[in-house]
Structures are given as C-alpha cells and as structure tokens.
Amino acid sequence: MLSRAGVPRHAIIRKLAGKDVSDVKEFLLVLLKLSKGVRVPLEFNTYTDRHRSKSVLVTMDRNEWYAPPQWYTRDDINGIWQIDPAVQTETSGNMRLNSDKEILNTVASADTQHEALNLGSPISPGCKETESVCLPSGNNETVALENDQSSLDGVEYKRRRFSEKNADHGSMMTSDDKGEVIELPVTDNSPVDANAEIDDVMPSMGSGASVPETILEAALAMFEVHIPPSAMLDGVQGQHFYGTGLVIHHSENLGLVAVDRNTVPIAVSDVMLSFSSYPVEIPAEVVFLHPVHNYALVAYNPESLGVAGAAALRAAVLLPETPLQRGESVHLVGLSRSLQVTSRKSIVTDPGAALNVRYSDCPRYRAMNMEVIELDTDFGRSFSGVLSDEFGRVKALWASFSTQVKYNAQSEHMQFVRGIPIHFICEVLDKIVKGNSGPSLLINGIRRSMPTLYILEAELYPTLLSKARSFGLSDNWILALAKKDPVRRQVLRVKGCLAGSKAEKVLEQGDMLLAIDGNPITCFQDIDSACNLVSVDDKTAELKFTVFRQGTELLVSVGLDARNGFETTRMMNWAGAIIQESHRAVRALGFLPENGHGVYINRWCHGSPAHRYGLYALQWIVEINGKAIPDLDTFVEVTRDLDHDAFVRVKTVHLNGKPRVLTLKQDLHYWPTWELCFDTGTATWHRTVIKAHMLGKLLSV
DSSP: OHHHHTOOTTEEEEEETTEEOOSHHHHHHHHHTSOTTOEEEEEEEETTEEEEEEEEEEEOOSSOOSOOOEEEEEETTTTEEEEEESEEEOTTSOEEEOOHHHHHHHHHHHHHHHHHHTOOSOOOOOOOOOOOOOOOBBTTBOOSSOOOEEEETTEEEEOOOOOGGGGGGSOOOOOSTTOOOOOOOOBOOOOOOTTSOGGGTOOOOOTTOOHHHHHHGGGEEEEEEEOOGGGOOTTOOOSEEEEEEEEEEEOSSOEEEEEETTTSOSSSOEEEEEESSSOOEEEEEEEEEOSSSSEEEEEEOGGGGHHHHHHHOOOOOBOTTSOOOTTOEEEEEEEOTTOOEEEEEEEEEEEEEEOOOOOOSSOOOOOOSOEEEEESOOSOTTOOEEEEOTTOOEEEEEEEEEEEEEETTEEEEEEEEEEEEHHHHHHHHHHHHHOOSSOEEEETTEEEEOOOEEEOOEEEEEEEHHHHHHTTOOHHHHHHHHHHOTTTOEEEEEEEEOTTSSGGGTOOTTOEEEEETTEEOOSHHHHHHHHHTSOTTOTTOEEEEEEEETTEEEEEEEEOEEEOSOOOOEEEEETTEEEEOOOHHHHTTTOOOTTTOOEEEEEEOTTSHHHHHTOOSSEEEEEETTEEOOSHHHHHHHHHTOOTTOEEEEEEEETTSOEEEEEEEOOTTTSOEEEEEEETTTTEEEEEEEEEEETTEEEEO
16 A cells, blocks of 8 residues: 555655554554545655655555554564454454554553563564566556666567665565556447537637547546555566556446556556546546457446536547548547647558567466557557547557567567557447346446457467468468458468367367358458357357368367456465466466366465475466365365465476476465455455464464
C-alpha cells in the first residue's frame, strides 16, 4: 500500500488521514479505522530531507492482497519473533478493530519486555516478500529511479535496472535464469452505422482542437495500474503500468473501458482511471482479458463520477463494419501524461500485418494469431490511443505490445505500438451488454454474464505461396489461395500447439491450413470468424480443416478450447514460492510434465525456505514426499498435512524437461501456507491461510 503511494523505505510518517501519528500504535489505530478502498493523505519526511514534508495519497486495499496487520515481538528466550494479530477477523471476512486498550496493552507489554532487556524499541523483522525490476510500465513510462531508452529493430525498449537503490521503494522482485522474480446520460457504445449523424455526438469545438480531438476527449481515459508484489502471477514483468484507454460503454450502472494488455496484463491489479474531460480519479476493476488479441476490458461505476462527471463522459462511436484500407487517412488520438488530448493525421501503410511477438525467457502473456494495423507516422513507439476517421469515429485501438529481444547477450523487455481493429472489441462488448450464457460476474452490484470464447489453441504463422509451392503444395491450391487473397498471397502454417489443448491431439508442427469446411483461408481473421460462429452451447465445438501435411492433403476435425476472460483466478504461497496452475504462456511452449502436469512455480520470495533450499521458479512441482501432484487442489491437500519444521522431499521438472529432487524444511511460523482466490460472487480477491504456526500452535483451515 505504501509502495503504491510512493512512500520510500526509511520514511518517517508524521500524519495519516489528517491525524498526527507519533509511533506505531497510533499509526495502527488510525489505519484500522479506514474503510476498504478509501484514499487518504499521508505526510512523511525522509532522513535525507528531514526539514521538508511530503504528502501523498494512500489507497486502502479493496482486495486482500496481504495478511491483516500483526504485531511482531522479539522473544529472546525462544529465539523467535512472536506474532500476534492486531485485528480480529469476523466470520464474514471483515476485519474488526480490536479495542484501543487491547492494542495498547499488547504494545505496552512488548515495550516493557524490551526495556527490561535493554534492547530498545520493538521492530518488525521486515522480511521481504518479493523483488521488482525496473521495467516498461504500460505504454510510455517506467516507474523507477532510472530508465534507459534506445531503439533496436524498429522497437523501443527500456532496459532493466537491478539496483539495490530500488529497494528503497518497497518489496522488490527479480527475474533471471533461476526465476527470481504491480440523472445520467445513457450512452450505448454499440456499433453504429457509418452514416450516422455526426452532429448528434459532436460537442462544441474547443479553440485550436481538431474534430477528432474534441469528440474523443470525452471518451479517453488514462490508466494507472499497480500489481501487488505478493501476487505477481502469470510471469508479469513489472508492478506499475500506465496507458491510454477508450470508453466503449457508458450507462447509468455500467462503464467499460478498453485498453491494451501491456497496460493491464493480469487480473490481479489495482486500477485507477483519470479522464481528460472531467477532473476526477476513480477505481476500476478488470472484468475481461482476451487471451489472444492483446486487449482488456475494465469496468467502472458511473455513480462514482457524480452527476457532472457522468455527464462529461461519453462512449466512443465505434465502426467495426468498415475496416481500414491501405492508403486510408486516419487520425491518431491519445492522451499525454498531463491528460492533454493529442492527435495527428497518418496514413495506413498495412491494415493486416501479421503480428510476431517473440517468446520471453520468463513465460508471460504475448499476443499471437492476429493481424494488426501499421501507420507511416505516429507519436513514437510508446504512445497509445485510438485510430479514428475525420469525425472521431473509432476504427482501431492504437495499442502497446510487450516483447523481449536479445541485446548484447542480454534479454531486454521492449514495447511497440500497433493498431487492433475495433471489431475484435465489439464482438465481446455486444455479448457483455446484451447478455449471453457464459459465466457470471458481479459488476457494480449487478450480476452479468461474461462471454465464453472458443479458440483454436495453436500458434500459426503465414508463409508465402511461393515457399509453399516448394514444400509441394499443388497448383490448384496455390491458385485458390491467391484468388482468395491476391494481396498477401500466403498460407497459414502451424508453429506449435498449446500443451494440453485439443488442437495438440490433431495438428502437427508444419501443417498448412488450407480451408475450413471447404472454404479457403489465408489469414488469422478467417479462423477467428469461423470460431465466432460456434455456438456457446456446443459441447463438441470443432472445425473441419483441410490440412496439407508432408505432401498429403488431409481432412481433420480440430476441437476448439473454451476460454473465459478471467484467466488465473487462484494462487498459493507455500514455503515462500508463488504457485499456480500452468498459465497460457507456459502451455504455449508446447510442453507439460506427464502424469498430471503438476503445479507451476511462478516466483519465489527472498529469505524464504524456497530461496534457502533452491526451489526456484520456471519449474513444476510434480511430487511431494512421493505423492503425485496433478493439480492445485491436490497440492493444497498434501501440503496441509505437513508439519512445522518438517523436511519435505520435492520432485520438480524444469521448463526444459529436466527433472530434479530436493529437500526443503518448512517454516510455518514466518512463511505460512496461504492462498489467494478470486470470488466471482463478490468480484474481490480473498486471502485464506491454509496452515500457520503462531504462539506455539499449528493453525490449519
């Protein structure tokens, strides 16, 4: 919470929520009286600048990213720090403040003990949970002390900085080869006719502003995203991200904003929205993450804007039916960090460039199987926004993509920008607004059905027909594919299938996909269109492909995998290792351990048993004390029976397939076993302690 607000280590806190605090107990009394999600000012000094105070806004966590506050009291007789809860947890899960007398007695007892032993004031051991790195934050900024920018292969990147100086800003995490690792106007954004009356949506023109700038000012939002270091899932590369999003739906009880997944990479996020059209900052919740097309949908509550703020916002007019063409003139519109609307006129150079995002050393989300839009000029490779026509009608989201390249024998995280056709977003938006039969999610107090997507879980890439002819593709198919797409003249080939997918059982690497149900296909959009025609109620969803494999034409039925927009919704922290099911980026490597696939170690914490005994990330746990671990449920049951200070034999398999056996000693006193789960019923993340050792007793749930 303090790190998110920018409070460094060794800061001296003077005031919280307008109340003076002189010691830890006074700070805790004020802190525990604050409700979830509230934002209050905090005033502090630093020892390097002790004569000037600094003030920041602190946001109380709405979700249970961290354990409730605890008192640590040094026990020199037993050689440990005794842990006492500072609050009482009610059966409903809410924290209730202990009486002031109870808290003061606890602290006074600790003070008396330390004064008698002449050991000074009680302090917290300050164990670090995780470490962070200086990485690209969203689209155009890095929240770190240093950043280095240069250009390579037409992509702007920002180098990592591994510096002890960064530790002054809270818990940190690294990522290396061992895996060390933030009355309302109802505006329906549904697609409109391209010939709709522009005067109906055009506000009064500002001085010197272009038409697209004036119209889209009310629909642009600036994102500030913080990922808690205790739950950096799915290989996410940083903790702080910034970027520009587009309001695509705005009504009395629901607001939706579309943004790229380099700004909102995972669902475990604290999101704040700021708007150019109205000076307000409000919280938002991640409600949908597209597994393929690099965009996320974030919901906000229009009531939090107030009447004036809700009236100032307007959903953008979307044009999904009129795709961009080569040579077409568009307006690139976005926000600067000072929330100023900026635009320029550009020309589309390629409306259907095949996207190719490389694998990263630490598997994390990357877009695949999509065509993107390229422009002749833009605002640089870190400026995001939208592409619109001269009347401010949006045709594409100008989005930031994350990738990794090798530079001077080191891996560098980079980002670049391309256009995502708006019809990708409209397909999901219609299902959310109009309703569907997918899984439900509570949004602003209303339960809504979220879409279920059927996806061909295979990574594809285009090959020129001239190359395909050399592989033996017949002239008839060459002519048919060239007639279908006379501009690109290409065929799709299989680069690999996601491990555990239905496509893995049928398709092979190098297969050429020629047709679906006899209709020639030449691009990713052809496959997306076929997948969208599959009924949600179809339990045996599949597509009939004509495949060219090693000189032979085959007709095969390939099953589609059903995916929702939630992605990872559960994680465990065992012995300081952050453990989850294998996420999509891991499965995209094409390998999972046999006999149940195991559970994946995403990160590990410094000073933990996992660190001490070498249970690093980027590997699966497949056995505990000889018991097979096929999934996370089994892992919970097995580890629940393990005692404090017990030695545990762990068998792992690395991403490269190499097995390993090690022994680890549990420490449930300082490193209890807990899990974090997303509850769709309340739309919040809940933390549950599975087993801990406190006050000489084992606590198990």
